[in-house]
Amino acid sequence: MSRNLAAAVGGAAGAVALVGIVILLIWFCLFHKSSVSRNSETGSSEPSQVGRHGGIELTVRDARRFEIEELFHATKNFSDKNLIGEGKFGEVYRGLLHDGMLVAIKKRHGFPSQEFVDEVHFLSSFQHRNLVTLLGYCQENNLQFLIYEYVPNGSVSSHLYGAAQQSRDKLEFKHRLSIALGAAKGLAHLHSLSPRLVHKDFKTANVLVDENFIPKVADAGLRNILGRVEIAGPSSQAAADEIFLAPVYISLDLVREFRTYSEKSDVYSFGVFLLELLSGREATESPSSDSNQNLVEWVQSKQDPGIMSGIVDERMGSNYTAEAMEEFMSLIVPCIDSSSERRPAMSYVMMEIDRIREKERNLTTVMGERTPIVTLGSQLFEAKKE
Known part of the structure; x- marks a missing residue:
């Protein structure tokens, strides 16, 4: 009896030891496969990294x-x-x-x-x-x-109202929609990541166009490297950048104003970008000589897409449909809402621009509108009769 008991106990102990060895081997294999050394100044190559971003392997x-x-x-x-x-x-x-x-x-x-x-x-x-x-x-x-x-054709801002802008140049509405869609896709991609990445400094000057005028969003997450940035001091460039930033939150502990960033603050910045695409001028400008408001404040105070027809860039002429233009203007209003809760998600904005762009393409094709051709350099888009 005692012999059988000893055999049973010995067998059980051996089984437990065997299971333990198997578990150790599995753990070692998994750990060896997933672990990587930190990137260092030696420039070593690693396929993944675990850092400050929540301990999530990327x-x-x-x-x-x-x-x-x-x-x-x-x-x-x-x-x-x-x-x-x-x-x-x-x-x-x-x-x-x-x-x-x-x-x-x-x-x-x-x-x-x-x-x-x-x-x-x-x-x-x-x-x-x-x-x-x-x-x-x-x-x-x-x-x-x-x-x-290197993105060769510079920023969208330079073509709208900067160094590359010339009186004879014009961006057709369909091409502005294409630029808006590409930029929206870039931002939406950042917001879809895990962990999510907020741009924090989105503006028209940070949307570049390549040799085929494909838009590329620049400086994504650069503020993470720069560190926490206080509200900019007085200067013309600071004012131009400031207008793209969502309303300020107050830090009572520090008794100072600091920017806080989220996906919805990127949406606000994108709304200002759309407003500049629509008007062809900087959002810091006034809609008219008798107004003391900038373009953003003016749209926010009116909350009516219908009044925005007065600031549509004249260089677009009449080469667009009223229906698509009205929907585009209607999309801008909620994007620059002072309340982040009322702003749409970037994924929704992207889908809406895509829908408006397709509608504009279909309607203008039916109408037999002129077919634009793309050229390089500062001379952006011209049109010719088919």
Whole structure:
């Protein structure tokens, strides 16, 4: 009896030990497969990353670590001839890499930090046709660099009311709808990610167009690298940027005003972008000489799409249908509502623009409207008789 009991106990113990070994082997295999070392200044390649974003493992595109010598060579020692702009991060230069690839290089003074590297790896992981790709980074000699794909035809703002705008140029309504749709797709993609990414600095100047005039949203999540940004001080550029930001929330603890960001604040910014596409001018302007309101305040006070016909860009002529234009104007109003709860989701805005665009295409085809052709450079869209 005791012998049988001992055998039973021994068998049970052996089974438990065997199960334990199997569990250990399974755990080791899974851990080995999923774990990765952190990205470091050595530029090592990892397929995934676990960082500050809630401990969620993300499959990422490997951000390249550039050598500073390569960046100096690409920009001819950061020649003024290659300086193409200046933004919140710093100066922006056009560069030509050894492999013939054109890039946009953002440069600022800054001490090396692992947080900067982690954020670059995070932001560079998001690939979409309507997002400007962050290719990599460099931080040496107390300088920090961000390297993006180069988008050759500049920003939508430059074509609407900036350096590339000329009196003979015009963006047809259908093409403005296409630009709006592409930008909406870029933002909607950011909002669909897990964890979600809020742009935080969406504006017309941050929507670029490539050689085929495909819109690409730039600087997505760049404020994450810049850190928390207080409300801008007085300047013409600050005022132009300020108008794209949703109403301010007050931080009582700090007794200061700080911006808080969400998907709905991106929707507000997108509504201002649509208003500039509609009017062809900066939203900081007044709708008329006898008004002391800017375009956004004016639309918010009226809450009536019908009155917006008075600010439609005259360069579009009459090459659009009243029905599609009215629906486009009706979409702008809720986007710039002062209440975030009343603003639609970006996915809804995207679908509505797509629907309006298709309706405009179908109606104008039936009407036998002129067929636009696309050209490159500052001369955007012209039309010719079929």
